[in-house]
Amino acid sequence: MRFKPLICFLVFLGLTNSIFARDVVNIYTSRHYTTDKEIYKRFSEQTGVIVREISAKDQILLERLKNEGDNSPADVLILSDAARLWRATQAGLFRKYKNKLIEQRIPKSLRSKDNWIGLTIRARIIVYDKRKFNKNDFSTYSDLGKPLFKNEFCSRSVTHPYMLSLLSSLILNLGEIEAKTLSKNLVLNQARKPQGGDTDQIRAVGAGECGVALTNSYYLIRLMRSVKPRDIETMKNIGFLFPNQKVSGTHINVTGAGILKNAPNLENAKLFLTFLTEADTQKMFSYGNNEWPAVEGLKTENQILDNLSDFKKDELNTEAIGSKQFTAQKIADQVGWQ
Known part of the structure; x- marks a missing residue:
């Protein structure tokens, strides 16, 4: 024992x-x-x-x-x-x-x-209010800085990595001077101070609070696949496009x-x-x-995703995009983009 x-x-x-x-x-x-x-x-x-x-x-x-x-x-x-x-x-x-x-x-x-x-x-795409605009009104990220979109542009905070990566890609494709000019124009075109996440931007466009906005593609596709009444109602007024198809291609992350x-x-x-x-x-x-x-x-096996897969992608190396984030933040600070 x-x-x-x-x-x-x-x-x-x-x-x-x-x-x-x-x-x-x-x-x-x-x-x-x-x-x-x-x-x-x-x-x-x-x-x-x-x-x-x-x-x-x-x-x-x-x-x-x-x-x-x-x-x-x-x-x-x-x-x-x-x-x-x-x-x-x-x-x-x-x-x-x-x-x-x-x-x-x-x-x-x-x-x-x-x-x-x-x-x-994922792609950084433009969503717009179909009651106000159509695809002929823009084709590039730079077009969002046009006077046509005065008091219509919405985005999440530029300090978020999704926004910094987009701005970093614009610096690489356009150069610092042009990227800064665009950033300044986007601030002038804001419908409101940056707030919320990407889904919030889509909902704001659907509700008529914003005319145009930026979002990652998967947030939009999530709403497109949704059977919730609120999401279906939001999507009734939403148009979207993949920017820069005739130039560098749409920014991807x-x-x-x-x-x-x-x-x-x-x-x-x-x-x-x-x-x-x-x-x-x-x-x-x-x-x-x-x-x-x-x-x-x-x-x-995601039919909507497959249907949207045929677009020109920006071929910038993702590591190079990451390396420009501090320059992007500097530009945002200089033009007062929050």
Whole structure:
């Protein structure tokens, strides 16, 4: 009987060790979508590797990684904007990683220099009130600065990464002087102070509060697919277009992922990153969150998304866009764009 406590302890120790010995991959992500959790579940089912997820806003994750330093348990970082990914790169958070299969799947313009890869694409598009305007009134981002749109332009705060990335792309395509002039004109054309998110801009246009606005494509497609009466009513008055089709192409942004430099589960992280670029996984991203796959030419099961996929995309490298965010913020401050 005196051996019973020892036997119980050994059994407990064995169970404990088996728990901590299980294959895991630790994900820090700024995304908050149900689809992502389904993707993680499928990865675990196929590989036996358990996904442990920490979800928070990008700046919180970057600060956490900085504080954790070499002792961080995180293996993979997922962020939803080129500017955010650039900040992580500049902070030296990513491990350089080359994989021929990933390089074959993901276009060069959607990859960093072996630091991170794009997983999904969204476009920065123009929505407009069909009762006031039509597609002949504009074709470029620069057209939004025309006097025609005085007291009609709405946007979220320019300090948000989505807006900074767009302005950064305009700096690269137009030059600082012209980008600053456009920014000044956009401020003059504002219908109200910047407020809310992208969906709020679409609703404001639908309600007649704004004549034109900027939004990420997936917010619009979400409303287009909705069966809620409020969303259906909003969309009755909404027109949209992909800007710059005859020039540089529409600005696109990415969700990207990279392996962290101190990843304790390196092989699992590599396996996970490759899994995220597989066709079935890319289709899950697209169906669940209305984003185009980063893998070129892949048809999804999201009919509206597929129908809108044939447009000219700006081919600026997403890393280059991220590198101009501080210049973009400087211009915004100079012209009083909040």
